[in-house]
Amino acid sequence: MQPALDRIQRGLARRKLDALLVTQPENRRYLSGYTATDHSIAETSGILLILANGKAPYLLTDSRYELQAEAEAKGFRVKLYPRGFFVLLRRLLSSEKIKHLAFESHYFLHSTAQILEKIAREKRVGLVPLTGLVEELRLQKSGEEVARIEAAVRMNEAVFREVYQSLRSGQTEKEVAQRIENTMRAHGAEGPSFDTIVAAGPNGALPHAVPTARAIQKGEPIIIDMGLRLAGYCSDMTRTVVLGTPDSRTVAMIRLVRKAQLAGLKALKAGVSGMAVDKVARSVIEQAGHGDHFGHSLGHGVGLNVHEGPALSYRNRKQLLAGMVVTVEPGVYLPGWGGVRLENMAVVEESGCRLLNHDTTFLDL
């Protein structure tokens, strides 16, 4: 049994809960090793039932996933629900004597929760909506997890370099984004970890621009924000590049954002708050008079999800812990002109951080 599972079981016992239904796909994978997902909001590929009393947990699924569940979820009892999830759950509530049941409120549809509530009333089971119990455990990565993330970062950089070398003016943002995602798959990635952003010239002024049919041009800043998923773990990286010679304004903006990024990375270590790291990087941009043009937070955690805790933002007063993996991605966005964003990933360590990226394209002008 994995230590993470032990910790969840102890967490449940502390809260006087008998069991937890795990529906969030990355939480399910984290606790069980089971990798299936049906990519839909209803997520029918399986649900974990973790018991607080230390007994072997269940993976509840249907016949489509039986073989995969048996092969992947070591230490779990795989149970099929040919007559539907709730028929099986009803039976397990009785046989396992579950009187207080928690579920993941942030990954449970309201309509499904209504059925669960009805059953709980009938069976006199106390129902407790929980959020973040498993996510909390996932914040600090094990050595093996960091190694997997690092492999995803390396592959992402290799894909970036390959596509960057073939970048030509006249290619559309969409074309480039599509080539990036195809190249990820050709390198063996499970797929992109989010919709690839290619935003050139004025389109770069939107931090979350969607690639358009606009052709990229020489001399303009081109934001490429891309990440992939490998063995479950994500990478996330942004470069701002220029075809031909960047003008002095672009050079100045890249230098400013890079200065902010380096300041953020220097401040990043265990014991410092997410807020404090954000502030260090932000103040570099504010001092240059561009505070209003940096409208998002400095960074976010990355792991099985491409966006997870901890946040490097003014909202996060909590101390960072060793083993957390975060992005550091300051940006400057000027309406009408475009934007510059630079994003690297790093692991928080006791006395600093370890950068996971090696690529330096257009970083140090």
Next chain:
Amino acid sequence: MQPALDRIQRGLARRKLDALLVTQPENRRYLSGYTATDHSIAETSGILLILANGKAPYLLTDSRYELQAEAEAKGFRVKLYPRGFFVLLRRLLSSEKIKHLAFESHYFLHSTAQILEKIAREKRVGLVPLTGLVEELRLQKSGEEVARIEAAVRMNEAVFREVYQSLRSGQTEKEVAQRIENTMRAHGAEGPSFDTIVAAGPNGALPHAVPTARAIQKGEPIIIDMGLRLAGYCSDMTRTVVLGTPDSRTVAMIRLVRKAQLAGLKALKAGVSGMAVDKVARSVIEQAGHGDHFGHSLGHGVGLNVHEGPALSYRNRKQLLAGMVVTVEPGVYLPGWGGVRLENMAVVEESGCRLLNHDTTFLDL
């Protein structure tokens, strides 16, 4: 204003509801024309607020989507929520005098619904979980919708033929599936409408097989189940093909499944129940002694979602209506040997149905 919007407004008024929050992405697109989606369970790209009193509806979103919302959602009032959705909603509940508010229970997270419930209590607004109101409207397609679905079917067939011609023994299921999805994008599709299935030999015995690293071989049945999305609308098609010469068992199975499919298509028309059509096709397979090897329903509706109503299954007693678009996809699955599934799409008409597929690869042996 679109007729669909009128019908929703009348439906709300009949139920004594003042407004409906629309969060399901395809419902949102159907009613507003707004195409954005963030592909996450939290779906942050926007929410519709439809008013029963006939006043112009709202599209509530954030600054990332402002331009797209203004351009696409004709007749809608686009409102941004820089301080979060619930701050804006609170204001609109007052200004629009909303006292009874419905939300899409099947596309609303339990944790989000808890916040909504708290606000409703504070503002003395009655909250009504609803499911299926917009989906009900979407069942019967307009002429323009059928034309879009037909275009998606044609493109899917063109992609299939291109990949089929390049199919060779030794290629892995995964490779073929990947090439299919790349070819879809090269043809201009928005993307696959579901994860492409390529299941050869014994893998074909699982109706929902996931492509593996197994190489496809001459002589074995290869199930290819693929669909794409074009201008929002989906296609879904299955062929079972053989490299080289199929043996007599494979030929017999394909002929049997095809016979069942043709019987189903012949029975398909307005006024007949989904259950009845399923039964007609199923009895062909049962009479051949393979009833136990056809473990799924005959078909499902297709539109903005690749799986929607109506079901062609023993559960659906409702009469089919003209303008519904469905798949007809019988199959036979023999553990250890493999499977055969054949899937075409058709529009229900008053006195029969119109087949949307033209490809006949391996259908009529």
